[in-house]
Amino acid sequence: MRVISGEYGGRRLKALDGDHTRPTTDKVKESIFNMIGPYFDGGVVLDLYAGSGGLAIEAVSRGMDLGICIEKNFAAIKIIQENIAITKEPEKFIIKKMDANKAIDFLKEEQRIFDLVLLDPPYAKQEIEKQIEKMIVHRLLSEQTVIVCETDKSVTLPENIGPLAKTREVIYGITQITIYK
Structure with a gap:
């Protein structure tokens, strides 16, 4: 697993051993960022199920100003910290150890x-629609927000969630990427 492109491109990232997290493969990560960017001119990224922190690190590497990583697993938090250290810019990241729903509040x-x-929750514990609705109600999204959902390919997400519309849906093996704007 590595940072694909941008300022930190090519740097190797660590992943948590075992089945506590399911890191996004490099191929899927590259595809996601090609669909939504591939580069950014500032902004703040929220990685609500950070796992290894790889997606937030990729977003900051490609131009986001700040990455907020939410993760409830202590061992995963340690991996996120190690991966952020690899960037040599820890000031561009905030890590919070908490449940995703509490984090939204x-x-x-x-x-x-x-x-x-x-949003890349554990496949068995998906509450994506509810969490997006809660973010809308709490006014956590900018007018130009892009939301990327990584799910099992069997998951069907709605065409619209509040004012957000599904703009793209792609399947890679068992993984489905759904993008809302």
Whole structure:
């Protein structure tokens, strides 16, 4: 697993051993960023199920100003910290150890606004639609927000969630990428 492109391109990232996280493959990661970017002119990215932090690191590498990584697994937090250290720019990242739903409430209190949201929950525990609706209600999304959902290919997400419309859906093996704008 590595950073594909941008400022940190080519740097190797660590992944958590075992089945606690399911890192996005380099092929899928590259495809995601080619669909939504591939590069950014600033902004804030939220990685709500950060795992190894690879997606947020990729977004910052490609031009986002700040990456917020939410993860509840302690061992995964340690891997995220190690991966962020590889960037040599830890000030561009915030790591919070908490449940995704609690994090949405916490981010409301901090009055954060996100330009890119990455949702890659464990396949068995998906609450994507509810979480996006909650982010809309809490006004956590900018007018130009792009939301990337990574799910099992058997998951059917709605065409619209509030004012957001599904703009793209692609399947890679067992993984489905759905993009909302």
